[in-house]
Amino acid sequence: MSFFSNRLRTDLSRNPLTCLLEERRGSGLDTLDLTESNPTHVDLPYPHREIADALARSCPPFYEPHPRGLRCAREAISTWLGHRGLSPNPDQLLITSGTSEAYSFLFKLLLNPGESLLVPRPSYPLLDFIAALDGVRLRSYRLVHDRRWRVDLDSLEEALEDRTRAVVVIHPNNPTGSCLSDEEAAGLLNFCARNSLAVISDEVFLEYPLTETASRVSSLEGTQETLVFCLDGLSKSAGMPQVKLSWIRASGPATLCEEALQRLDLISDTFLSVGTPVQAALPRLLEIGAGVRAALQDRLASNLQWLRHQMRSVPSCSLLEPEAGWNAVLRLPAVRSDEAWALELLRKGVYVQPGYFYDFTEEAVLVVSLLPPEELFRKGLSQVLAHAGE
Numbered sequence: 001m002s003f004f005s006n007r008l009r010t011d012l013s014r015n016p017l018t019c020l021l022e023e024r025r026g027s028g029l030d031t032l033d034l035t036e037s038n039p040t041h042v043d044l045p046y047p048h049r050e051i052a053d054a055l056a057r058s059c060p061p062f063y064e065p066h067p068r069g070l071r072c073a074r075e076a077i078s079t080w081l082g083h084r085g086l087s088p089n090p091d092q093l094l095i096t097s098g099t100s101e102a103y104s105f106l107f108k109l110l111l112n113p114g115e116s117l118l119v120p121r122p123s124y125p126l127l128d129f130i131a132a133l134d135g136v137r138l139r140s141y142r143l144v145h146d147r148r149w150r151v152d153l154d155s156l157e158e159a160l161e162d163r164t165r166a167v168v169v170i171h172p173n174n175p176t177g178s179c180l181s182d183e184e185a186a187g188l189l190n191f192c193a194r195n196s197l198a199v200i201s202d203e204v205f206l207e208y209p210l211t212e213t214a215s216r217v218s219s220l221e222g223t224q225e226t227l228v229f230c231l232d233g234l235s236k237s238a239g240m241p242q243v244k245l246s247w248i249r250a251s252g253p254a255t256l257c258e259e260a261l262q263r264l265d266l267i268s269d270t271f272l273s274v275g276t277p278v279q280a281a282l283p284r285l286l287e288i289g290a291g292v293r294a295a296l297q298d299r300l301a302s303n304l305q306w307l308r309h310q311m312r313s314v315p316s317c318s319l320l321e322p323e324a325g326w327n328a329v330l331r332l333p334a335v336r337s338d339e340a341w342a343l344e345l346l347r348k349g350v351y352v353q354p355g356y357f358y359d360f361t362e363e364a365v366l367v368v369s370l371l372p373p374e375e376l377f378r379k380g381l382s383q384v385l386a387h388a389g390e
């Protein structure tokens with residue numbers, strides 16, 4: 001008999017890579033960290049002072065919460081989205097304390113316990129935990145790589161069951177960096193409309209295109225075929241994970257969309273988790289975020305360009321070209337598993353993520369962040385490629 005619910009795995013032990021990393025840190029050994037994706041930790045000129053000033057100056061004297069978030073904050077988001085050619089009605093926006101919370105609200109809105117939603121594979125591992133905490137199940141559809149990543153629409157049909165209620169699209173996906181083409185988006189929306197499924201479109205990396213093709217579909221918003229909830233936030237779009245503010249943009253058939261928003265109001269009102277100062281400061285934070293984003297874009301472009309160039313001289317390895325986002329996926333010789341590669345590289349002082357963290361089925365795939373400072377990135381990856389090319 002346990003004190004605890006079984007929402008979470010009972011096995012709390014750490015994986016071998018994390019154990020080895022802690023061991024190295026404990027022994028004072030230096031490690032080149034190629035997994036860093038926290039924009040406040042990558043040696044960029046960072047506007048700490050401006051952010052602090054914006055928060056200090058914006059705090060209204062009274063607490064007057066609104067379940068969708070302060071109107072001034074929602075108006076600021078709507079205006080900001082103008083640069084993508086969007087102008088959502090502020091009433092169709094709902095502010096949350098992060099994208100993870102937005103997912104959780106939407107799972108509560110759309111799914112009964114035990115029902116399922118379809119999620120891309122490979123992808124970001126956090127969804128497993130959010131789904132487990134909300135008592136819902138994930139079923140995977142495949143992203144396949146042949147020259148570029150694409151959604152395997154047949155695998156969506158295969159994953160569908162009677163109890164499926166929604167499809168998650170991550171556009172651009174993390175860590176593959178793949179964007180939906182117009183054709184894929186149309187196929188996916190058609191599948192959802194035919195099967196009465198809502199769409200949750202995670203667009204947190206849309207501001208970070210890495211190739212020309214990355215902007216083929218700007219957003220999944222605007223279809224009248226089904227309910228679509230687009231997610232975005234300051235964490236990625238403004239490089240400010242620490243301020244904790246994201247938003248849901250609801251769209252779809254008018255009556256259904258209005259009912260969804262009213263139900264979301266109830267969910268949000270139960271928690272009212274977003275602080276007033278950060279909401280009131282949002283117009284200024286979005287302005288400051290433009291500078292952070294530009295610095296991040298430069299860093300990503302510089303590291304990716306260097307990586308592409310280096311890869312040419314290591315024919316045994318390949319880069320699975322990202323179209324957008326903060327990560328790159330490398331395919332190494334399949335002489336050992338991804339975990340064995342990551343452990344071996346860590347013993348040599350370079351920390352990378354094995355593909356299985358993101359549910360890659362293919363062996364010998366590693367994920368590296370494109371955000372670390374250039375010098376560290378080059379040093380670490382030179383070691384990875386030298387070792388993989390041996």
Ligand SMILES: Cc1ncc(COP(=O)(O)O)c(C=O)c1O
Pocket residue numbers: 098099100101124170173174202204233235236241246
């Ligand atoms: C695809 C994707 N969505 C959402 C998030 C979480 O965003 P937030 O910090 O706003 O919760 C992440 C974090 O890495 C992510 O990779």
